Amino acid sequence: MPNSFVNVAYRDRNNALWFGTLQGLSKLVPAVEERTEAPPILIQRVRVAGNDLPLSDLGVQQLRDLNFAANNSQLEIKFVSLGYRSGDVLQYQFMLEGADGHWSPPTNQRIVNYANLRPGTYRFLVRAVNADGVVSKDPASIAFTIVPPLWQRWWFVALVVLALVAATHLIYRYHTRRLIELERVRTRIATDLHDDIGASLSKIAILSDVAGQQVATMRDSPVAGPLVQIADTSRECVDAMSDIVWAVNPQRDHLSDLTYRMRRFAEDLLDAKGIEATIRSSLDDRDVQLGADLRREVYLIFKECINNLVKHSGCTEAALTFSISGPWLAISIRDNGKGFDLGSNGASIGGHGLTNMQRRAQSLGGTLTIDSRIGSGTSITLKVPLQPRSRWRLWPLTYPNGR
Secondary structure, rough: OOOOOOOEEOOOOOOEEEEEEOEEEEEOOOOOOOOOOOOOOOEEEEEEEEEEEOOOOOOOOOEOOOOOOOOOOOOEEEEEEEOOOOOOEEEEEEEEEEEOOOOOOOOOOOEEEOOOOOEEEEEEEEEEEOOOOOOOOEEEEEEEOOOOOOHHHHHHHHHHHHHHHHHHHHHHHHHHHHHHHHHHHHHHHHHHHHHHHHHHHHHHHHHHHHHHHHOOOOOOOOOOHHHHHHHHHHHHHHHHHHHHHHHHHHOOOOOHHHHHHHHHHHHHHHHOOOOOEEEEEEEOOOOOOOHHHHHHHHHHHHHHHHHHHHHHOOOOOEEEEEEEEEEEEEEEEEOOOOOOOOOOOOHHHHHEEEEEHHHHHOOOEEEEEEEEOOOOOOEEEEEEEEEOOOOOOOOOOOOOOOO
């Protein structure tokens, strides 16, 4: 109202201002300032597995340190807010810390359900949003923990682990003690066989030779023949006893011991028969520990093969190969002898002990392959696993002698 002089001013019941001036009457209606304060939010109800928690009728702003059992993992939460303006439409946002870390989109929903929550610590937050996008200054919250069942608690898991470790240790000690006892028994048996029975058989052979020499001076003596047989049988028993002592002795449970004995046996027998032998081995740098059964069966198969070669092949040359292919021990024996027909000499094969060799190889989980043709020699290949399946060998073994 420039260049005007107000003579009178009046406020009516609607808070409008009236001004009387020289030019006339003026009216001023002040604008009403609307409140844009954020709406408050309250938790009105909490239902756990169908049971309501005791809350104030007006609602609460915060709930803390709540613990629920693992079978009470279903929650229903109801909340409410009041707007400051008439007709104000409120929406809500919520999130569950521990399950998700983001506010939900605004919604008119005032009840939220959570089913089958995992054991853990959670914090539920909810806030109101008015039409102007103003959110609650302090969200309402519920902090709670779903206690894990007994078998998922850390101390129970620790006890189970300790019990398993203790049981495993006891089983290992028991198993190791049994193996040590078995090793001592094997050592004692090998010693007794060598010192007692072996010495007695050697004594019988020597006395038989002496008696045979004395009887030889007598013409037509009826005991000369039996004495020679006794001496030969005693020497054969000494050789067999030597093989048994070697197989039982735990000090010989190595691949190098097996290889050395096979090479020595083959060289002695083939040289004695005038057969030229070629031996190739790639096992010199492989000192693998073997079981007594594996050593014994492999040696007996090899011994039978060499005996058959010397007695029946009529060969002049033989080639022996020792190698390792992956987890397999491979032994190959070839000769340039007369050979035989595998298809039409089944009886003969049985007489040569080949059937027993096949059975021994299969008992070790291996194979024995025989390839022979008349006039083209014979080739025999033995393949056995270095570590046969065992129901007890679960750990590396340590013996008192350090191996």
